[in-house]
Amino acid sequence: MGVVLNLEGGKREQASIAELIALTSADLGRVNELILSKAGSDVEMIPEVANHLISSGGKRLRPMVTLAAAQMFGYAGDGHVKLATSVEFMHTATLLHDDVVDESDMRRGRKTARMIWGNQASVLVGDFLLGQAFRMMVEVGSLDALDILSTAASIIAEGEVMQLAAAKNLETTEDEHFAVIKAKTAALFSAAAEVGPVIAGASRNDRAALRSYGMNLGLAFQLIDDALDYGGSSKDLGKNVGDDFREGKVTLPVILAYRRGTQAERKFWKAAIEDNRTDDESLEKAIGLMARHGAISDTIGRAGHFGGIARDALAPLDETPQKAALLDVIDFCISRVV
Template sequence: MGVVLNLEDGKRGAGSIEPLVALTQDDMARVNELILAKAGSDVELIPELAQHLISSGGKRLRPMVTLAAAQMFGYEGEGHVKLAMAVEFMHTATLLHDDVVDESDLRRGRKTARMIWGNQASVLVGDYLLGQAFRVMVDVGSLEALDILSAAASVIAEGEVMQLGVAKNLETTEDEYLAVIKAKTAALFSAAAEVGPVVAQASRNDRAALRSFGTNLGLAFQLVDDALDYGGKSSDLGKNVGDDFREGKVTLPVILAYRRGSEDERAFWKRSIEENECDDAALQKALGLMNKHGAIGDTIGRARHFGEIARDALAPLKNTPQKAALFDVIDFCISRVT
């Protein structure tokens, strides 16, 4: 049984990250060189494990946003390259930690680092990458950029702890869940977007615009991921469809289906999520209930809403190729469910 997502109504277009890739490709080449240099260590396991994740096919969207946001305001120094590298290391570290916490076996279609080297090595190499990120931030010499990224690191950690608090809790409200993903996912998007204009010494209004763009792009991005777990393909998702369900994660599609369900349906969700009765037959039933109550479509509707807020945040800024590319990124993130 599959889930058919009817997303044509109100859809702006497929969007693409290709304009962003083209605008940032020269700077990204320098970012990638710096990533390889800073992932090195005399401790053999560190570069081996780091390289496994770094080379696993991620789009590197967050550092590209940092680069474009700096370019948008005419920045010509080296600081944006260093900050973009730091953003990518922060993201990579959180992936290593997430896979341990979530006991994930697959990441972007490959075995997770924890499945190859174990949980302890994954956590410790993640810590190493965070340390390297902060060393590079200091090199930039911008106290404000350091403050933004270090604050984001704290918020992300808080989000991970918040997620533990709502794990398998079907009474989690939509607001509580949005608070988790705002911390866990949107905080890094927000910081990645804001440090670009900061290093370019743009105005406070411009910085606020990019910060809002990043926050709302991150919320939209995560909500689309939540929907893809039930309505996507493994090849697109980078993990098995239904993994969130099997791991007992309470994401927005589950929250909506549970709250809109009958007493018998809520009992099913309790057995599946809280008591780990989550085999393939249960997954098929879960998909059916989500379809019945419009939970996946409404999750995408929420994502579109945050995408529009991100678009409105950028709207007053001067028209530049980078601004147009960031608009395309919003559409791209949401169009992943088609």
């Protein structure tokens, strides 16, 4: 079990998703085989770009949620494997697109695909993976599952545009930021969780429980990522620490520090975010201001709030190993910093 640094100082054991991994390992093996198969193409650059990111060490958290959610309700077919693969392809496509939009150089400790093959190839291979994802959804033959995941794809794209429109806007409100991360991150977690009970023929209440669980888990997950950018490690974050700051992203810690700051501090934030003064010295000052105003600790606190809602969403469901494992995921996501 790993140990993480608390951003306020001190150490604590990190929660584990070992049980989720154990429960889904056989199905996840089939997902990985399908990923390699469906990422293949006679166009040589497509598997090269796709495999660069697919094989770069992601935890496959979203597809594992899909697999566990289907198992929880006794699903016995193979549709959950195809849907879990679709979820992973959707996630990978958004990462490829994100890195182009954000002009990111690193992803999971490696050069981004756009730095090796260029922006055009990254966008087009992302589109290819989305196409493959939808083909697998159709093969499963569940209109409800197709509706859920295709709706999520549209919402994710809307979130990207919302974030682009709000770029470098320090007047962004907390509610507006939540709307962006709900669309960009939480929508896919929600869809990944809901399609499990859908193909298992579970009740509307069960579907709603998993949908709520995924949505709130996704919000908590993203808020912890927001916090980690100002005090985590590249290993925890999957990118360079401080990337959000250098890219001028207005995330929750920035919003809180800016709103709570003095007039002089707000001038600093405007120079940093709006005028791209984001060198290492400025990053250090930004982290200091966040500490002064409790911006990081309050971001983590809000993540804990959404984690609590996710936990309550599953509370009425029968006690199963899969339910326990999904609850562990909440603790795992939040314990990356607390």
